[in-house]
Amino acid sequence: MASTFHPGQPIASRVLVIGHRGASALRPEHTLASYAKAIADGADFIEPDLVSTRDGFLVARHENEIGGTTDVASHTEFASRKTTKVIDGKPESGWFTEDFTLAELKTLRARERLPELRGTAFDGQFQLVTFDEIIDFVAAESATLARPIGIIPEIKHSTYFAQLKLPMEDKVLAAIDAHAYTRSAPVEIQSFEVANLRYLRGKLGKTHPNVRLLQLMDAGDEKPWDEAARGGSLTYAGMMTPTGLAAVREYADAIGPSIRSLIPLDADGNLGIPTALIDDAHRAGLEVHPYTFRPENHFLPKDLRGPGADAARHDEGSITEMRRFLAAGIDAFFTDDPALGRKAVDGHTTP
Numbered sequence: 185m186a187s188t189f190h191p192g193q194p195i196a197s198r199v200l201v202i203g204h205r206g207a208s209a210l211r212p213e214h215t216l217a218s219y220a221k222a223i224a225d226g227a228d229f230i231e232p233d234l235v236s237t238r239d240g241f242l243v244a245r246h247e248n249e250i251g252g253t254t255d256v257a258s259h260t261e262f263a264s265r266k267t268t269k270v271i272d273g274k275p276e277s278g279w280f281t282e283d284f285t286l287a288e289l290k291t292l293r294a295r296e297r298l299p300e301l302r303g304t305a306f307d308g309q310f311q312l313v314t315f316d317e318i319i320d321f322v323a324a325e326s327a328t329l330a331r332p333i334g335i336i337p338e339i340k341h342s343t344y345f346a347q348l349k350l351p352m353e354d355k356v357l358a359a360i361d362a363h364a365y366t367r368s369a370p371v372e373i374q375s376f377e378v379a380n381l382r383y384l385r386g387k388l389g390k391t392h393p394n395v396r397l398l399q400l401m402d403a404g405d406e407k408p409w410d411e412a413a414r415g416g417s418l419t420y421a422g423m424m425t426p427t428g429l430a431a432v433r434e435y436a437d438a439i440g441p442s443i444r445s446l447i448p449l450d451a452d453g454n455l456g457i458p459t460a461l462i463d464d465a466h467r468a469g470l471e472v473h474p475y476t477f478r479p480e481n482h483f484l485p486k487d488l489r490g491p492g493a494d495a496a497r498h499d500e501g502s503i504t505e506m507r508r509f510l511a512a513g514i515d516a517f518f519t520d521d522p523a524l525g526r527k528a529v530d531g532h533t534t535p
Contacts, residue, residue: 196515201525203227209520212294214244215310226526229334236350241286242315251278254292272409301495323365334370342380343410374398377410385435396437429468438471453486458512471515
């Protein structure tokens with residue numbers, strides 16, 4: 185439950201650590217191994233990105249193109265399925281989940297998406313998993329640990345899949361309703377698009393008090409794809425204004441901007457000063473759940489990097505960065521290394 189607004193402070197009663205695709209700095213993303221590591225390391229929520237198979241199952245992949253995150257390229261039986269498509273207005277080449285049945289995808293194994301930074305030690309070990317399998321897994325972990333573990337699914341490429349007659353929104357709700365765990369545990373559904381979140385708000389009504397909605401936000405000059413596809417003028421920059429945030433609050437409970445929309449880098453690449461977005465969102469009654477904190481030098485502000493090359497981790501630098509955002513008043517955050525997020529939150533003193 186949100187509290188009274190105070191500048192520079194969260195409105196959430198407790199700041200939450202979200203395991204971004206699990207503990208993706210440590211295990212291949214969107215695998216049960218990644219989610220297990222995130223939960224063991226203290227994540228309050230784990231995040232599955234959801235895409236559709238050809239036969240309508242929801243599977244966890246960051247994108248529907250799976251050439252970079254699975255071993256599909258080594259499966260000669262699928263060589264002919266490599267193709268080029270236009271996804272949300274951009275050409276993409278590779279293999280796509282909507283061209284495979286679930287049974288076919290189950291023959292693949294996950295690979296590290298960023299091998300140059302995170303290595304390949306776990307490549308080939310873990311299968312692709314469905315949303316239902318993830319819910320069952322989280323329910324079991326929650327029972328074992330005797331603590332609630334939230335699930336924050338992202339519906340990817342909503343308009344694109346709807347045009348393929350593979351819409352995902354009702355299937356996400358059906359999965360939530362089908363499992364005893366998700367009928368009461370914390371659930372937050374996210375999307376970079378707008379129309380599907382408005383649709384979900386209407387469907388949820390007041391019968392799902394445990395389910396919240398998160399409006400993700402991309403770079404300011406970009407448009408949500410459903411808006412661009414219909415020739416609309418709404419941009420993320422417009423959504424980040426006080427007027428835009430008031431409109432978002434009509435259907436969403438929180439916003440998910442990039443961390444650099446909240447505290448940008450200065451001209452030297454160092455962490456700068458906060459923008460007005462956090463306080464503006466809080467005034468509108470919206471929590472702020474930014475993405476994504478990562479521990480490698482490659483992703484850190486220049487002044488928080490440690491010794492070594494881009495792939496070198498600097499845990500203290502990452503914790504320091506997260507605490508700068510906590511001091512600015514964020515309500516939750518996505519991190520590739522939830523253990524560091526847990527340290528950042530547990531050691532942070534609210535002013």
